[in-house]
Amino acid sequence: MIDKNKRLKKLNINISELLIRWETMLLIIFILITIINSRLSPYFFNYVNIMNTTFNFTEKAIIALPMIFVIVCGDIDISVASIIALCSVFMGLASAFGVQTWGLIVIGCLAGIIAGFLNGIIITRLNVPAIAVTIGSMSLFRGIAYVILGDKAFTRYPSSFAFLGQGYLANTRIPFQLLLFTILAIIFALILHNTTLGRKLYAIGNNPTAARFSGIPVRNIRLLNFTLTGFCAGIASILLTSRIGSTRPNIADGWELEIITTVVLGGVAITGGKGNILGVIISIFLLGFLRFGMGLVNVPGKVMNIVSGFLLIIAILLPEFIRNIRERILLGKERIRGGYKDETSSI
Amino acid sequence: MNFVKRREFTLFILIIIQILLITFRAPRFFSLSNFKDILDDTAILFMVAIAQMLVILTAGIDLSVASGIAFSGMSVALLNQYHPEVPVFIILLLSIAIGFMLGSFNGLLVAYGNIPPIITTLGTMSIYRGLVFVLSKGTWVSAHEMTDSFRYFPRINIFGISLILIISLMVIIIFYIFLYYTRTGREIYGVGGNITAAQYVGINLKKIKYLVFALCGMICGLSGFLWVARYASAQSDSAIGFELQTVAACVIGGASIAGGSGSVLGVILGALFLGIIKNALPVIKVSPFWQMFIQGFIIIAAIIINTIMSQRNQQIIIRKRG
Numbered sequence: 210m211i212d213k214n215k216r217l218k219k220l221n222i223n224i225s226e227l228l229i230r231w232e233t234m235l236l237i238i239f240i241l242i243t244i245i246n247s248r249l250s251p252y253f254f255n256y257v258n259i260m261n262t263t264f265n266f267t268e269k270a271i272i273a274l275p276m277i278f279v280i281v282c283g284d285i286d287i288s289v290a291s292i293i294a295l296c297s298v299f300m301g302l303a304s305a306f307g308v309q310t311w312g313l314i315v316i317g318c319l320a321g322i323i324a325g326f327l328n329g330i331i332i333t334r335l336n337v338p339a340i341a342v343t344i345g346s347m348s349l350f351r352g353i354a355y356v357i358l359g360d361k362a363f364t365r366y367p368s369s370f371a372f373l374g375q376g377y378l379a380n381t382r383i384p385f386q387l388l389l390f391t392i393l394a395i396i397f398a399l400i401l402h403n404t405t406l407g408r409k410l411y412a413i414g415n416n417p418t419a420a421r422f423s424g425i426p427v428r429n430i431r432l433l434n435f436t437l438t439g440f441c442a443g444i445a446s447i448l449l450t451s452r453i454g455s456t457r458p459n460i461a462d463g464w465e466l467e468i469i470t471t472v473v474l475g476g477v478a479i480t481g482g483k484g485n486i487l488g489v490i491i492s493i494f495l496l497g498f499l500r501f502g503m504g505l506v507n508v509p510g511k512v513m514n515i516v517s518g519f520l521l522i523i524a525i526l527l528p529e530f531i532r533n534i535r536e537r538i539l540l541g542k543e544r545i546r547g548g549y550k551d552e553t554s555s556i
Numbered sequence: 557m558n559f560v561k562r563r564e565f566t567l568f569i570l571i572i573i574q575i576l577l578i579t580f581r582a583p584r585f586f587s588l589s590n591f592k593d594i595l596d597d598t599a600i601l602f603m604v605a606i607a608q609m610l611v612i613l614t615a616g617i618d619l620s621v622a623s624g625i626a627f628s629g630m631s632v633a634l635l636n637q638y639h640p641e642v643p644v645f646i647i648l649l650l651s652i653a654i655g656f657m658l659g660s661f662n663g664l665l666v667a668y669g670n671i672p673p674i675i676t677t678l679g680t681m682s683i684y685r686g687l688v689f690v691l692s693k694g695t696w697v698s699a700h701e702m703t704d705s706f707r708y709f710p711r712i713n714i715f716g717i718s719l720i721l722i723i724s725l726m727v728i729i730i731f732y733i734f735l736y737y738t739r740t741g742r743e744i745y746g747v748g749g750n751i752t753a754a755q756y757v758g759i760n761l762k763k764i765k766y767l768v769f770a771l772c773g774m775i776c777g778l779s780g781f782l783w784v785a786r787y788a789s790a791q792s793d794s795a796i797g798f799e800l801q802t803v804a805a806c807v808i809g810g811a812s813i814a815g816g817s818g819s820v821l822g823v824i825l826g827a828l829f830l831g832i833i834k835n836a837l838p839v840i841k842v843s844p845f846w847q848m849f850i851q852g853f854i855i856i857a858a859i860i861i862n863t864i865m866s867q868r869n870q871q872i873i874i875r876k877r878g
Contacts, residue, residue: 336863337860
């Protein structure tokens with residue numbers, strides 16, 4: 210019996226080792242992708258090119274940050290791409306009425322916050338699964354964009370607005386977007402890993418009932434997560450709208466998949482309670498560079514979608530697979546033969 | 557049981573009110589041929605919504621249905637284009653087989669890979685959609701490239717009812733019998749209602765989870781062929797956004813996303829509700845761009861109403877017990 214406990218303890222340590230290894234594995238894949246890319250195309254290893262390609266994924270990366278919080282708590286938000294469309298349409302509308310850059314920023318953020326808050330309030334106060342509500346709001350928010358815009362587009366934005374999405378820091382080739390993302394990433398990392406709020410998030414993800422009984426305001430924290438997601442989707446919408454300089458109702462179509470893929474590939478458990486920022490940041494750059502490399506060798510966007518779809522599935526299958534093998538090796542056959550395996554833990 | 561009956565009754569009344577309101581705005585809406593058109597138009601939604609309900613009953617969700625429809629539709633359309641000699645009956649069976657494969661892939665990942673359904677199908681949604689593009693190289697198959705027997709298959713008239721509606725009704729009846737009168741059907745409800753209890757009772761969870769996705773895939777495959785034949789065109793983004801309509805039909809029909817509850821009749825009425833709205837918008841001169849908004853609004857409203865009603869119901873049960 211003692212022997213078995215020891216072995217179980219060893220298993221636990223090994224699992225935490227595995228988590229450390231998940232990031233190292235990501236890093237290795239990242240380096241591999243970089244090497245392959247630089248072999249395939251001579252244009253890959255170029256400071257200007259690499260800096261410019263970050264434009265393509267920093268917006269998604271900014272939403273991935275609060276999405277970590279949402280998924281760590283065991284929820285999910287698939288309405289983010291629609292929130293981007295909603296914010297973008299409101300900014301376009303305001304711009305058509307002559308609102309200037311600062312006003313547009315405020316409107317974009319506010320629209321995002323309200324949309325996220327709406328999601329959160331329905332999910333937490335009525336106690337409905339997050340998937341159900343965000344499927345509805347995904348259709349609702351983009352629907353509003355379609356109702357306002359129809360088949361038209363907003364294209365007139367103030368010229369100073371363009372800096373947000375297209376500008377570089379003075380005299381460098383570092384995009385403003387990248388700086389903004391770095392600042393946000395540091396803030397989110399500090400919250401998740403160095404504050405009690407961060408610890409509470411993990412507690413909620415592991416066992417919401419226990420968390421509630423230990424005095425954590427579960428519903429309010431989850432509400433905060435969804436509002437934060439809305440806020441960051443607003444920021445992403447500002448950057449995206451400014452970068453492409455126009456608003457169409459189908460803006461950011463399908464982004465929710467890429468964002469969730471990024472987060473899950475970064476090692477955040479979809480069932481909640483596990484994950485860290487570092488892994489997600491590596492996975493952001495990994496996916497970004499993968500797409501950049503595929504783009505350089507003329508792979509069509511739809512084929513890239515196949516790759517990210519497979520990556521999402523493999524990212525979840527692989528840790529489970531490794532853990533199963535480890536359990537088999539460490540505990541032998543006794544556990545598998547006699548043990549009750551809990552299959553009920555899914556969202 | 558009384559309560560369940562009442563919910564469908566409410567929905568039925570709602571649909572009648574809806575029809576009356578639309579007729580009030582546009583009297584020509586109220587005609588037998590128009591209702592037949594609506595039913596023909598909604599026939600695919602009926603089937604796929606029922607298939608979606610099977611998955612939702614087990615507390616899962618299948619977001620890949622629309623991509624599955626597009627993939628199966630494109631495959632059979634290409635087959636028809638390059639091998640027009642293949643009889644339609646074979647094509648029909650083939651489309652079901654293709655759908656079965658797609659659904660099985662989902663089911664294997666969910667049941668044996670332990671990946672949550674939402675993530676699995678979010679992934680396969682873009683995989684299947686991408687594969688349609690790879691398969692067709694981005695081109696369309698349009699009406700003149702299809703054989704007549706292929707194109708007119710859903711429109712074959714039997715006693716004044718189109719074949720597409722008859723197939724749809726058959727699927728509904730089969731699923732009705734399967735869900736309510738077979739052991740496996742009841743087990744599906746059991747898995748969604750209380751998964752731990754279901755496991756203790758000895759229900760094979762993996763089998764059930766796999767089965768619902770495989771069945772859902774089969775229906776999607778069949779619908780893919782009917783879709784392409786009915787609209788006489790196959791493209792990489794046919795049926796895009798259709799998965800939301802099927803989920804909406806289930807939620808409106810009273811199926812709970814948390815699993816375990818939902819009835820065939822409710823989902824049919826939910827699908828009919830959506831179908832009437834879709835058909836009525838142009839008749840009452842509302843821009844079709846409103847459809848997505850209305851759909852989202854109805855999903856959320858239905859979720860809120862469902863929750864409030866079931867909470868109140870629980871309170872009634874508690875009061876009766878006390």
